[in-house]
Amino acid sequence: MTARWSLRGLAFGYLGLLLLAPVGMIFYKTFEHGLGPPIDAMTSPDALHAIWLTLLMVAVAVPLNTVFGVGCALLLVRHRWKGNAVIDGIINLPFAISPIVIGLSLFLLYGNAGWFGPTLTEWGVKVLFSIPGMILASIFVSLPFVVRETVPVLQEIGTEQEQAASTLGANAWQTFWRVTLPAIRWGVAYGVVLTTARVLGEFGAVTIVSGSISGQTETLPLFVAKSFEQFNEQAAYAGAIVLALLALTTLLLMSIGGRKAKAGSSGPIPIAGDAAISMSNSKEGS
Amino acid sequence: MEGHPATISTAPPRAGIRLPGVGAGLGRGMVVLYLSLIVMLPLAAVLDESLSGGLGAFWDSVTGAESMAALKLTVVSSLIVVAINAFFGTIIAWVLVRDEFPGKGAVNALIDLPFALPTIVAGLTLLTLYGAESPIGLDIAFTRVAIIVALCFVTLPFITRAVQPLLMEMDREMEEAATSLGAGGFTVFRRIIFPNLLPGILAGVLLAFARALGEYGSLILISGNIPFKTEVSSVFIRSQIESGNVSGAAAVSVVLLAISLALLVAVSLFARRGARR
Numbered sequence: 001m002t003a004r005w006s007l008r009g010l011a012f013g014y015l016g017l018l019l020l021a022p023v024g025m026i027f028y029k030t031f032e033h034g035l036g037p038p039i040d041a042m043t044s045p046d047a048l049h050a051i052w053l054t055l056l057m058v059a060v061a062v063p064l065n066t067v068f069g070v071g072c073a074l075l076l077v078r079h080r081w082k083g084n085a086v087i088d089g090i091i092n093l094p095f096a097i098s099p100i101v102i103g104l105s106l107f108l109l110y111g112n113a114g115w116f117g118p119t120l121t122e123w124g125v126k127v128l129f130s131i132p133g134m135i136l137a138s139i140f141v142s143l144p145f146v147v148r149e150t151v152p153v154l155q156e157i158g159t160e161q162e163q164a165a166s167t168l169g170a171n172a173w174q175t176f177w178r179v180t181l182p183a184i185r186w187g188v189a190y191g192v193v194l195t196t197a198r199v200l201g202e203f204g205a206v207t208i209v210s211g212s213i214s215g216q217t218e219t220l221p222l223f224v225a226k227s228f229e230q231f232n233e234q235a236a237y238a239g240a241i242v243l244a245l246l247a248l249t250t251l252l253l254m255s256i257g258g259r260k261a262k263a264g265s266s267g268p269i270p271i272a273g274d275a276a277i278s279m280s281n282s283k284e285g286s
Numbered sequence: 287m288e289g290h291p292a293t294i295s296t297a298p299p300r301a302g303i304r305l306p307g308v309g310a311g312l313g314r315g316m317v318v319l320y321l322s323l324i325v326m327l328p329l330a331a332v333l334d335e336s337l338s339g340g341l342g343a344f345w346d347s348v349t350g351a352e353s354m355a356a357l358k359l360t361v362v363s364s365l366i367v368v369a370i371n372a373f374f375g376t377i378i379a380w381v382l383v384r385d386e387f388p389g390k391g392a393v394n395a396l397i398d399l400p401f402a403l404p405t406i407v408a409g410l411t412l413l414t415l416y417g418a419e420s421p422i423g424l425d426i427a428f429t430r431v432a433i434i435v436a437l438c439f440v441t442l443p444f445i446t447r448a449v450q451p452l453l454m455e456m457d458r459e460m461e462e463a464a465t466s467l468g469a470g471g472f473t474v475f476r477r478i479i480f481p482n483l484l485p486g487i488l489a490g491v492l493l494a495f496a497r498a499l500g501e502y503g504s505l506i507l508i509s510g511n512i513p514f515k516t517e518v519s520s521v522f523i524r525s526q527i528e529s530g531n532v533s534g535a536a537a538v539s540v541v542l543l544a545i546s547l548a549l550l551v552a553v554s555l556f557a558r559r560g561a562r563r
Contacts, residue, residue, distance in 0.1 A: 003471060004385065011381040012393075014374045018439055019399055022411035025421070029414050072317050079310050083318075089550065090321050093329075095493075096546035098500025100520040101539040104527060105328030108335050108536065115331055140324050172309075194401070201404025203503035204520065208527065221406045221503070228410060228507060237414075240407045247402040254402065255395040 023244065030237040038238035041227075046214045047239065050223035054200060056131070057219060061138040061199045066192055069146025070184075076147070077154040094143050102140050103208025106133055110209075129211035134219070137205040142198040146191035153187030154180075190254070197250040201243060329543065336536035347537035355514045356522035357541065363430065363518070364498035367437040368445075368491045375445030376487060382446070383453040400442050405503025408439050413508045428510030433518065436504040441494035448490030452483050489556055496549040499542060 030038050041047060072091070076084050094102070110127040111117045120127055127133045161183070165175040181188075203221040210217040212226060220239055228236035336344055347353060382394055400408065412435060417427040426432045456479070464474045502520040509516040511525070519542055526535035 007377055007381055008385060008387070010374065011378045015378065015393065015396065018435070018442065019396060022415040022439075023399070023403075025415040026407075026411040068317070068320055071313055075310065075313050075317060079314075081314065083314070087317060087321065089554070090325055092550055092554075093325055093546075096496040096500070096550050097329075098502060098520045098523075098539075098542055098546075100502045100523050101332065101500065101542055102328070104523060104532075104535055104539055105332045107527065108331040108532070109328045115327075115334075136324065140328070143324060197402045201402075201407070201503075203404065203406045208524070221404050224404075224410065225406050225507065236410060240410050243404045243407045244411075247399070247404065247407070250402040251395055251398055254398055255391070 026237060026240055026244070030234075030241045037234050038241060041232075041235040041238040042242060044235070046218065047223060047235065049215050050218050050220045050239070051242070053131070053134075053218065054220040057135060057138045057202075057206075058196055058199050060135050061142055062192060062195050064139060065142055065195050066146050066188065068143075069191060069195075070150055070181075070188060072147050073150035073154055074180075077151055078159075091144050091147050094141055099141060099202065099204025100208065103137060103205040106136055106140070106205070106209045110136075128209055129213070130217060133209040134206050134217060137209050138199045138202055141202050141205050142195045145194040145198065146188060149187045149191035149194065150184055153184045157183045193250055193253045197247065197254075200246055200250075332536050332539050332543070335533050336540045338533050338536075343533065344537045344540075347531075347534040348541055350534075352513050352517070353519075353522060353534070353538055356517050356519045357538070359430070359433070359517070360499055360519040363433050363437060364495050366434055367441060367498050368494045370434070370438055371441055371445050371494055372487055372491055375442065375490065376449050376483065379446045379449035379453055383450060397443050397446050400440050405440060405501070406507070409436055409504040409507040412436055412439060412504070417508065427508055428512065428516060430516055432508045432510075433505060433516060436508055437498045437501055440501055440504050441497050444494040444497065445487060445490030448486040448493070449483050450486075452486040456482055485556070489553060492549050492553045492556070496546050496553075499545060 042051075072087070075081075076088060107128060108114050109116055110120065110133055112121065112128075114128075117128070125132070127136070157180075161179050162175050165179045166172075170178065201221055202219075203225065206219055207222060207225070210219070210222065212218055212222045214223075214226065218226065220243055224236050224239040224243065227233070227239060336347075348357075378397065382390065382397075403411075412432070413427060415422070416424050416432070416435065418425050426435065460478050461474050464478055469477070500520055501518070502524070505511075505518060506521060509518065509521070511517050511521045513522075513525075517525070519538055523535045523538050523542075526532070526538070
């Protein structure tokens with residue numbers, strides 16, 4: 001049984017040193033001098049604004065990507081089209097692209113010298129270094145999650161119940177709300193949790209397009225970075241703790257949602273859908 | 287309508303919810319429009335900007351000394367990191383599937399922590415334990431080791447999560463047969479377990495590699511961003527944007543984009559092959 005214990009030792013040691021100890025340490029550092037300092041740090045106007053702005057990103061980006069995700073998954077799974085493979089590939093792009101490159105791409109499109117920049121300035125619309133640009137960045141980085149989690153569940157549930165509903169006279173809209181959506185709800189919910197986590201924590205893309213102006217275009221991750229760089233460690237730690245607590249909540253929801261959605265989901269690994277879609281397409285094609 | 291029950295059984299499986307012809311076209315149009323506006327147009331702008339000074343300028347930007355140093359550091363660090371995580375990720379998956387111990391559910395949930403934790407927080411947590419004020423006297427801040435550690439943190443789940451399902455599906459009879467025929471523990475691993483897990487390990491490695499190549503948030507606080515020493519490509523791109531060399535930043539971005547694209551294609555080809563088997 002030495003083999004078992006050495007494997008355990010390696011696994012727990014690695015997880016402990018890499019994940020648990022650092023996360024424990026930041027909790028200790030934050031609350032070293034009691035609850036007062038972190039609470040003070042988090043109730044400053046800049047910190048409160050950063051929290052508000054972060055929640056605003058979630059409130060806009062998550063619903064948009066959810067509606068898009070469910071609709072897109074339905075089209076990919078239920079409607080054969082030769083462009084599906086291309087759409088599927090494009091949806092995976094945000095997983096593989098550096099957030100900095102995503103930020104740069106929006107900077108180039110909406111900046112003063114960009115394709116859309118001059119026209120939008122003429123119209124008096126400010127995208128770059130303001131909230132719309134940050135929302136676009138958040139949507140970009142979190143785009144794939146709902147699609148990726150919904151596609152396998154949709155394939156899993158099949159179409160018999162939907163056919164039954166429509167045989168009984170339900171129209172497409174009724175079938176969707178009463179039959180399809182309840183059947184895929186855990187997959188969608190899991191995707192929503194992952195999307196939310198990504199939007200809450202997005203740093204690289206937002207840092208390029210926001211300009212990071214305190215009290216104006218600073219989300220909580222940007223607030224943490226700036227506080228740390230300005231040697232205000234207490235504020236940085238407190239902000240990090242707020243984000244970490246949100247992450248732990250997410251983790252809890254993930255493990256619940258993941259269990260419920262187990263039918264087709266492989267967790268946050270984005271490969272599950274690819275194979276399935278390309279398989280079903282090639283099958284239908286032949 | 288969806289047709290008579292008698293036709294359903296003979297006809298190939300019909301789709302369930304289907305939008306009428308016009309509706310599907312409309313939906314497809316909206317999906318294409320959304321993807322164009324959010325993803326494709328911005329990326330096209332990067333490609334356009336990278337070539338704004340011609341191919342020569344593109345090449346000079348990519349092969350400049352600082353850019354090459356950053357690119358090399360990024361690729362080499364990512365390779366080291368995926369090797370480390372391929373090893374530990376597989377062991378963790380093994381322990382989570384084949385071993386029994388109290389608190390297994392919690393450890394399993396913990397694996398997803400790097401996916402849930404914002405990258406900037408990941409960097410900051412590592413810095414509190416392994417930085418200048420390290421309580422255990424281990425200061426790796428502003429070194430290449432710090433880059434490796436941060437990248438190990440953010441890519442940890444990929445391989446474990448790709449290997450776990452394969453381990454769960456694996457037929458234990460094969461191992462038992464091998465053991466009964468006299469194979470030792472290591473031989474069973476090398477000849478039976480490892481080949482079965484390899485597709486998962488490789489898929490996880492590709493995804494982890496793509497993630498490591500582009501990582502930014504967890505690195506900026508702990509790496510120090512020192513040109514030629516601890517400056518990875520994403521940090522280099524950022525510094526080029528800030529110093530006004532946008533086309534140079536775009537050129538290096540296109541190189542990263544090309545690598546990501548190649549990796550994505552590899553993953554999907556790989557997954558397709560896996561699914562066919």
